[in-house]
Amino acid sequence: MKAQGRQPQTLPQKLIARASGRDHVAPGEIVSCQVDLAMFHDSSGPRRLKPMLEELGASIWNKDRVVLVMDHYVPAQDEDSRRIVRIARDWAAEQQLPHVYDSVGICHVVLPQKGHIRPGMFCVGGDSHSPTGGAFGAYMFGIGATEMLGVVVTGEIWVRVPMTLRMQWDGRLAPGVMAKDMALHMIGRFGMNGGDYQAVEFCGPAVKALSMQERMTLSNLSAEMGAQAGLIAPDQTTREWLLAVGVPDAEIELDDWCTDDGVDESVAKTFRFDAGTLAPQVAAPHSPANTKPVGEYTQVPVNVAYVGACTGAKLDDLRAAASVLRGQRVAAGTRLMVAAASVQDQRAAEAEGVMGILRDAGAELLPNACGACSGYGGSIPDGANVLATTARNFKGRMGSATAQVYLASPYTVAASALRGRITDPREVMA
Amino acid sequence: MSTTHKVWRFGADIDTDQLAPGAYMKLGIEGIAPHCLEAVRPEFAGAVRAGDVIAAGPNFGIGSSREQAAAALVQLGVRAVIAPSFSGLFFRNAFNLGLLLLTCRGAGELHEGEQVRLDLQGMAVVAADGRRLACDSIPEFLLDMVQAGGLMNQLRRKLQTQK
Secondary structure, eight states: OOOTTSOOOOHHHHHHHHHTTOSOOOTTOEEEEEOSEEEEETTTTHHHHHHHHHHHTOOOSOGGGEEEEEOSSOSOOSHHHHHHHHHHHHHHHHHTOSOEEESSBOHHHHHHHTTOOOTTOEEEESSTTGGGGGGGTOEEEEOOHHHHHHHHHHSEEEEEOOOEEEEEEESOOOTTOOHHHHHHHHHHHHOTTTTTTOEEEEESHHHHTSOHHHHHHHHHHGGGGTOSEEEOOOOHHHHHHHHHTTOOGGGOOOTTOSOOTTOOTTTEEEEEEEGGGOOOEEEOTTOTTOEEEGGGGTTOBOSEEEEOHHHHOSHHHHHHHHHHHTTOOOOTTOEEEEOOSBHHHHHHHHHTTHHHHHHHTTOEEOOSSSGGGGTTTOOOOTTOEEEESSSOOOTTTTSOTTOEEEEOOHHHHHHHHHHTBOOOHHHHHO | OOOOEEEEEOOSOOBHHHHSOGGGTTSOHHHHGGGTTTTTOTTHHHHOOTTOEEEOOSSBTBSOOOTHHHHHHHHTTOOEEEESOBOHHHHHHHHHTTOEEEEOTTGGGOOTTOEEEEETTTTEEEETTSOEEEOOOOOHHHHHHHHHTSHHHHHHHHHHHHO
């Protein structure tokens, strides 16, 4: 798979070329791709797919390539939720699905923790934050349930080959600044549809310096930029993660999964950013694109500080929050809620004392599920000012139409919980 | 081609949580559709009639992958959504469910309540006073999908011919 004598291609082009069985694809072409992995959850999956499959009299094209994660309606809080989860469990048993993860965390975090996402793959997910898989150098994007049915029956899906928007981050992030801040900054600059359903590639030294979970935050939020996929070329950091989750070394292929030197403007556009001068960012109600440096919002009182979701409650996010809260308690009148993104992350955080720090600071612990982020496990009071590590602050999204939801990094959310108002974490950490 | 469609005007950035609110997502589409767009226009779901069209601002359908956002509009009988730009994910979902989306730079020139025609051969929205608003072309296979009533119907046919 060496690039000798071949016209330079971007990482997304190479991934789509491989999946469509071609040597080369060009932006704008519509091609049919073979799907390596299809992920869906209890909300987008069985309750929609089962009746459609039965109506068609069709079966799953390849069960080994399907992963089901129960994360939206667990733990079930009412009869409707119980019914939805029961359909998922019964169908998983009836179909004898080999890869089912029930109530152990949020799909986008569980998938890589179980070693399902590898460089070079072409994957779809029944959830808009599916681009998270792009952090591992896989082309992964979200689709709806009917389109998922098409994949489940045929193993194929069409794509229009995207342009590659390269987000080149030079320099190095300052202490107290995270991938979430980089992402919010880009969403603010380009807007929620600025990605124009093209493929984003995050690159440059500041991206290479990020941990795997921080990279996942960038890829996750490419959804909020309106990109189809958000990729990062795999490297030694990727390899170490894959080895740690049990992927055999011989199966890890890194070499050619990168954008070639010399790609021209017909396939890629590059945008440059300086990580060193980036301040913590806050997105104000009701759009992730409504982003400014944290200093613009320091008068805003915080009633609820929420560390949760695939975007903002992975182990590295919990560590960041704990590093700010260590030995302190949240402000009177401010509730801190923490929903670790997976059981595995929560256990690791427990083992290294991170959960203890959060509990001692006054955090209420919530289940390892999507919960309040999507308004499925509504615990956000009406009229409250909420500062959350989540991905989306659309009006009403967290379950209350009158809540004012701001988005920020785990550092900023933790610092703000301490002071009871939106706070620059660099003041607290100094 | 003489069929006319009444226009409902919406602004920019209509998101999937407005089209299919999370709180009702546990229900079937019959339970979700009555709440479609209630956060921005509470009267819409009750007053829209089969064959009506939506003309909206840029970025229609941003947010979630939930196809109920498109399905709710189909359920309410919306014939098409006309907007300068759509979320790419919503765009796929809409065609998969048989909902026509017209990418039309001039969508903002359409007025609330006016009657328009859709010219899919010429790819334009035609207003009662003869104004023609050009729309981006749509790949043939997606137009076929809308005409078939969505991907489900296409798959049904494909599987039947294989038997």
